[in-house]
Amino acid sequence: MDCARFESIVHEIERPGTEGFALRESAFEHAESCDCCARLLMETESLDAGLRAVMAAASAQEAPPRVETELLAEMRRQKAALVQRRVRRQVAALSTAAVALLAAGLSLHYWKGSGGGSNRPAPPAENPVQAHGAAATGTPNVIDVDDSAYASSFRALPYADDPSALEDGAVVRVEMPRAALASFGLPVAAMESDGTVRADLIVSADGTPEAIRLVPRNGASSE
Amino acid sequence: MTQTTDLRDVLLLRRIADGDEDAFAEVYRQKHPAIYRFALHMAGNTAVAEDVTQEVFMALIRDPKRFDPARGTLGGFLFGVARNHLRKRWEQDRRLVAMDGEADEWHEGGSANGHGHIGVSGNGANGSGNGHGMPAQSPGWDEFARAETVGRVRQAVGTLPENYREVVVLCELEEMSYDEAASALDCPVGTVRSRLHRARAMLVEKLREPRAARRASAVGEGTAR
Numbered sequence: 001m002d003c004a005r006f007e008s009i010v011h012e013i014e015r016p017g018t019e020g021f022a023l024r025e026s027a028f029e030h031a032e033s034c035d036c037c038a039r040l041l042m043e044t045e046s047l048d049a050g051l052r053a054v055m056a057a058a059s060a061q062e063a064p065p066r067v068e069t070e071l072l073a074e075m076r077r078q079k080a081a082l083v084q085r086r087v088r089r090q091v092a093a094l095s096t097a098a099v100a101l102l103a104a105g106l107s108l109h110y111w112k113g114s115g116g117g118s119n120r121p122a123p124p125a126e127n128p129v130q131a132h133g134a135a136a137t138g139t140p141n142v143i144d145v146d147d148s149a150y151a152s153s154f155r156a157l158p159y160a161d162d163p164s165a166l167e168d169g170a171v172v173r174v175e176m177p178r179a180a181l182a183s184f185g186l187p188v189a190a191m192e193s194d195g196t197v198r199a200d201l202i203v204s205a206d207g208t209p210e211a212i213r214l215v216p217r218n219g220a221s222s223e
Numbered sequence: 224m225t226q227t228t229d230l231r232d233v234l235l236l237r238r239i240a241d242g243d244e245d246a247f248a249e250v251y252r253q254k255h256p257a258i259y260r261f262a263l264h265m266a267g268n269t270a271v272a273e274d275v276t277q278e279v280f281m282a283l284i285r286d287p288k289r290f291d292p293a294r295g296t297l298g299g300f301l302f303g304v305a306r307n308h309l310r311k312r313w314e315q316d317r318r319l320v321a322m323d324g325e326a327d328e329w330h331e332g333g334s335a336n337g338h339g340h341i342g343v344s345g346n347g348a349n350g351s352g353n354g355h356g357m358p359a360q361s362p363g364w365d366e367f368a369r370a371e372t373v374g375r376v377r378q379a380v381g382t383l384p385e386n387y388r389e390v391v392v393l394c395e396l397e398e399m400s401y402d403e404a405a406s407a408l409d410c411p412v413g414t415v416r417s418r419l420h421r422a423r424a425m426l427v428e429k430l431r432e433p434r435a436a437r438r439a440s441a442v443g444e445g446t447a448r
Contacts, residue, residue, distance in 0.1 A: 011423040017400070018416075043427045050376035050430065051395045057373045058396065061263060062256040063276045071251060071280050072244060078284055079242035 001030040006037045010044050113183025114159065114209070154202055154211035157184050169202040169210055184212050232297040240287045251280055254298060257397055258305050264392040265309050267381050275308045295406035302407035306389065313385075379429040387422035394419050 006027055012020025013027055020027070031038045154166065175196050202211040238246035258279055263272035282289065282304055290300045380391055393404040394415070401419075405412045 008420075011420050012416075040427070043431065044423065047376075047423060047426055047430060050372050051391075053369055053373045054376045054380070055396045055398070058260050058263070061260050063259045063273050067273055067277050068248070068251060068255075070277060071284065072248065074281060075242070075244050075247050075284050079244070082242050 001026045003030075003034060003037055006030050006034070007040065010037075010040055013041075013044070014048055110183050113180045114157075154200070154213045155186075156211045157209060160210040164204075166202055166211055169204050171200050171202055173198065173200050173215065175199075184209075186212070186214075229296065233292050236283075236287045236290060236297070239283065247280075247284065250283070250297070254301055255280065257298065258301050261302060261392055261397060262305055262309060264377075264380065264396055265306075265385075265388060266312070271309075271312060275305050275312070278308045279304045296403070299403060299406035302393065303409060306408070375430060376426075379426050382429065383422055383425060387418055387425065390415055390418045391422045391426070 001023070009018075009020035009023055009027060012018040013024045015021055027041075031041045156166070175198050178195055178197050181197065181199075198215040198217060200213050200215055201209040204210050232250070235246045235250050239250065255276055259272050259276045262275035263269060266272055266275070279301055283301070290297060294300070380388060380396075383391060389408060390404060393399045393407060394401070399407070401412045401415045404415045408415065
């Protein structure tokens, strides 16, 4: 080993797992024959002793207890905030779910009222559709059309988009809940909200109701 | 940098994320002394060391998910956070940097302050000598000599450039392996090794100077007589 090599490893002589540690014996041998390297070895040993003394002097050092107290207080604040955030998140999720359910319910209600859901199983009709041989829409209960009951003109439904249906569409007489009239844009609040009403619907070729008129039970139209 | 993370630390951190106070207290009590000492050796000031320790663990409370077990140990992560806080402080307040040569309670040896500081100056014998630059032998001499050594070495470490000081603190004073230090410093193992070699050479040089000065002073006093 030469002096340059000695100098490159001398600071690792006491560190296990290093090259210097592996070569320490030959380093010591070299130091015995070289005053300069012997002095360097002595100085590094002195440095190691000094560092160990500093380490020992500092070994009991730690932050004062108030630091831990403050950190634990912060931890409690964070925990409270975390709980609050969770509660808020749950409330928000429940509110969203409630709003979604309400919207779905209303949509279903209007969809049913507007004659959608043709695949819905219709209750067994006591009297099948009579007029013009058109198919029933399947939403309201279908009843017989009685010509004497025609008392007023038809009123186009808000979403009606097939004017030709008024000329060529099928007329079906139905009995349906009063509340369902709202879905046809009729002033349901002005009427009794319970019970059923009888109405004639003009249905287009695809089965969509296009116009309505109410038929009083005594045979006279209310509209 | 292939440190394996203690599974226990990962579990403790999960509990901390769920607001478990006991888990935090356990991590704090286990890890804070090393962080505090690191900050103290680096800053040379107990107030800064306390602040940095508090900030490190505050960061852990506020965002425990910042620690990525795949990147190293929790200890290494905390040292890294401490290092960043120290750098921020130095940027904000340059006068705290020991390199500037200003008075520095810890690296100067300091005085007893209730935190275990040794009340002896690091600059040599203070009146307890025999007038020849050598202190008289007394029952307390060993302790005095040890305190002087501690003071001198601390001061020498404190005047090292920051990059060198941190490897000395981690590898020598906290007894970390090269791998652990590299993980904490976020640099290659080879860099740690070369910096430590250079830092130790600088320390030898710095510790040689006062010794030579004292020797010269003693010779000067002898010839004056």
